Amino acid sequence: MAAPRLLVSRRIRATPYTQRVEALGVSGYSVVNHTILPKGFQKTVEEDYWHLKKHVQLWDVGCQRQVELRGADAARLAQLMTARDLRNARVGQCLYAPMIDADAKMLNDPIILKLAGDHYWFSIADADMLLWAQGLALGMGLDLAIDEPDVWPLAVQGPKSDDLVARVFGEQVRDIGFFRFKVFDFEGQELVVARTGFSRQGGFEMYPEGFSLGTKLWDALWQAGADLEVSPGCPNLIERVEGGLLSYGNEMTRADNPLECGLEQYCQLDGSVEYIGLEALRKIAASGAERLIRGVVFEGDACPACQHPWPLTAGKRQVGYVTTAIWSPRIEANVALAMLDRGYWQAGTVVTVEVADGSQSRAVICELPMEAS
């Protein structure tokens, strides 16, 4: 049976780029933050993978909504909501920041943009963190404004990203540091341009305010990129798995804590910073995580899509599960992201994967990102 269509109503928002990606033959969508996210075009995932590693792509990531904190208590609330130490964060910095609940379970993994000492954007994965922030602020009687601004992120990814973006914004874009942003003028409006993105091929994420500015930005980049083989794109599953880029809702959920997700480097654990979930997280850290996200490589034909976790077994015992899997034409094997129990997460450990199509394969655990990805 053909996969069911996505039926769109006002409740599932189009983006400033939707008309453009539809004209370019978008073939599939997902829904993130009540907004459509393109998931494929006319190219196969493999063709798209090679293109992303060689050229440059525009990605409609308008679904990456911003939770804006602004006002006297903005810095206080920002710190309360993440395990990452924000004390030394500077204006112009982008910070990957696990958000956890009082039990230290993962709520989200946004990038925080520090726009000013009293002004932050949390660029969020799929969950209404606006409601979490507003509930906390109202309950605590904090003094700040919390909103979702009319901002529609657009990503430029791939090794030719600097060349393309420099054509539109000038050579100074090359000076933007990794996980740093600068504010440019575009069409008479301020535009945040950050060196971030959901691939390991380099590039930028841009934050146009207003629907029409977004469409103008797409058009400017598209026209400037014709001889760079610019293409519409989207997060590429092969590249994402090889690169060890985790997706909230897939690799990590509310059932997991950030240490299980391998995010310890983004967690301040010495007790010198107060945030929601600190006590629970320190307790977990003291005894050590019981499981860990790892890479997996397994043999066999190209596997189907992983729509629900596939068991990983050792003997007759389940020791983990795969959350995302796909054939890698470069490694010439299936590659996957998986959660492994303690004792089975060492690189080189051999387990068995039970694929949804009923097949079983020998699977080898590896570090993330995978070799030379």
Added chain:
Amino acid sequence: MAAPRLLVSRRIRATPYTQRVEALGVSGYSVVNHTILPKGFQKTVEEDYWHLKKHVQLWDVGCQRQVELRGADAARLAQLMTARDLRNARVGQCLYAPMIDADAKMLNDPIILKLAGDHYWFSIADADMLLWAQGLALGMGLDLAIDEPDVWPLAVQGPKSDDLVARVFGEQVRDIGFFRFKVFDFEGQELVVARTGFSRQGGFEMYPEGFSLGTKLWDALWQAGADLEVSPGCPNLIERVEGGLLSYGNEMTRADNPLECGLEQYCQLDGSVEYIGLEALRKIAASGAERLIRGVVFEGDACPACQHPWPLTAGKRQVGYVTTAIWSPRIEANVALAMLDRGYWQAGTVVTVEVADGSQSRAVICELPMEAS
């Protein structure tokens, strides 16, 4: 171009009914609360409309997630989160309950099930109200547990619903009052059966706990209904518009207050009950809502789907917008739900609708629900 497919990953949850509806030829999906919602089957929307008004249908509404409040402060938080007066709510009652923010803007419109004095389910529309509730409770230091239980609502809708459900649960289901629920035994587990649903054709919503119990419930109802012409179904757009049933995210959004949404009867405005947004809502009530959701009937050929609001104009002035529209084979005209400015919401007012296909039609405002729907 064919509508893009919905690509499903672990992040977009399947329900206990997904395998059943796929076997029955589901043709389209939406996504609600990170869960797939069937939107169509092999029947056309018109065939489905007539079937729903005559027979009985099973609807996979597993996306209607529950926010469970349980503990000492459960009643207090439940009341804080809704403008509806819960003081006289009884155990066994279902209460349609607008949830608003501090500015009296609509956050959600759940049905609250009062399971015990210290135990509530909020059966929510599309937004992570779990995070709102948990943020408030944590910020205020309230004493209760707030979770999303493993409950997967299944709706039985249509005039033969009592006959079908009685075959599975016994004749006592006929005694369940409108917007009341009773707890039955099913396969050795407790099961909440409520006389509610997102149609005006009668029926029930059931709340099985656990994935496998849900699938067993579907199968029991399906097998019992063969000679009742039971069919898979979903909220029917024609019936919903004629019946004036509002959809959060479509007719009402965070830009609207409950008085604009015609929900004044569900709002306690005399100040005797404290809830979030009370002050703002009383201020709005004192001056009167500036706009109101109404029905609209308009001529012309069958209109396309309304994916973003269509302007309603009087002369050259915009006086409202359509949020949902579809051809009604019974009324033999297009029917729509719309937000109208004050001065234009009286039944019988004539305006112009600017349909997305570029056509303009004469449109007449009407009360909701529409005549004899």
